[in-house]
Amino acid sequence: MKSFKSFLIFILCFITTLSLSGCKSNNSTSKGQPLTKTEVIIGTACTISLYDNKDPKILDEAFTRLKELEDILSINKLGTELDKVNEMAGKAPVEVSDDTFLVVSQGLKYSKLSDGALDITIGPLVKLWGIGTDAAKLPTEEEIAEKKSLINYKDLVLDENNKSIFLKKENMIIDLGAIAKGYAADEVASLLTKNNVKSAIIDLGGNIFAVGSKIDGSNWKIGVQDPEDARGSSIGYIEVTNKSIVTSGIYERFFESNGKKYHHILNPKTGYPYESEILGVSILTDKSIDGDSLSTTLFALGIDKGLEFINAQPGAEAIFVSKDHKLYLTEGLKNNFHLTSSKYEIIK
Structure with missing residues (x-):
């Protein structure tokens, strides 16, 4: 069995001083460095990094809220x-x-x-x-x-x-795995905003919420991981301010049986993992709960139906990554996504 974090990672561009390793543990409050805390909650590594209002009490309050949500959801x-x-x-x-x-x-x-x-x-x-x-x-x-x-x-x-x-039926089970992290990210973002935090990154197991902008007022740069390469190798990036970015992909969680891989995105109609041409799909929204719901939905629908569906959802954008290395973007991302990998091709 092999387990991955979300197919989406954030790459906070090279002109910031935050590195991916720094997101795991960092209590520094020196100039330019974020105040960062990581704990395993809701079944995943949750990291919050504050860039402007570096008050440890705010981080503690945020993680208390995450634990409250875990205890009910x-x-x-x-x-x-x-x-x-x-x-x-x-x-x-x-x-x-x-x-x-x-x-x-x-x-x-x-x-x-x-x-x-x-x-x-x-x-x-x-x-x-x-x-x-x-x-x-x-x-x-x-x-x-x-x-x-x-x-x-x-x-x-x-x-x-x-x-x-x-x-209505005995033995039915609600599973909020496709949506709960999104709600949790929104709640943390709201809490940070109420505490006058204007520059922060929330990473709940790959569900990213970029709060405000970078400390210098410029956009955050959010990288899309190449699912066929080592972590840190990106396909490209998008620029965002105060947005959520959520991804579903077949490389998130899977196991192998008799030489075949079975990923975790299950089709309720067949009972088996979805068979799809998609490696991953990333969603850009104002609210992470919407992105979380849409990412699984679009993966399930496939590229053609997924594009049709997402284009009907106001305020939502998407990047589809196909198994044949094609990228399909909604209209709102075509001028925002910056391709950096020669292995992939954007389909107009």
Whole structure:
């Protein structure tokens, strides 16, 4: 089994003093250097780097918020709100916090928009395959058929008045893996802004939120990792200010069985990982929760349908990277993406 961080990395251009290694651990507050903290939360390495308001209390507050969200949204910890919703599947609605209700509502929205290409009730299949865990396995046809029968976002009922969530069938499972990190990034970005932070980078396992601009007022430069090369080798970069960048790709998490690789992006209709011409797709949005939802949706839809879908979403842009080294960009990125690799070709 092999595990990767997100296919997207951030490369904060060579004219800044922040390096990728520096993002892991850095308590320096010297001029030009960020104040950085990293902890493993929500199942991934979370790094926050402050460039202007270097108050350690702000970092502590941000990580406290991340831990709060993990304690209510995770299905990998016992006793979380989401865990309780899943336990009561087919039995009774469960009243939840505003955070949980909002994230599940957003997940249901994109499940509907994508006609089930993204389905947040995919939990039974995710648990069955176990990709990204020590329990990863190739399930039998019978096991897959059984779990597929439990997946249907139309059997998820939200009650706005009571802030409750109900799954109609026993053994259904909501999995927010395609959306929770995005919400967490938005919450941290909001917290930093309220604390007058105007220059920061949030990296939640590859979900990047570039808060404000660089300390000199120029744009952040966000690199797109070459998925077939060593980490740090980029295809090119985009320039952003106060934006979220999220990626889904087949090199994020996978395992091998009988010489075949199986990645973690599962098709709720077939029960197997999506077969696609895409190596990865990166989404640029104002809100990370939108980018998180859209990245999985677009990967599932493929390039042609994915481009059609993303072009209908206001304020969202995308870069598709195909297995034959072609790059497909939405209109809003064609003048912003800077190709630096001779191996790839932009398709107009």
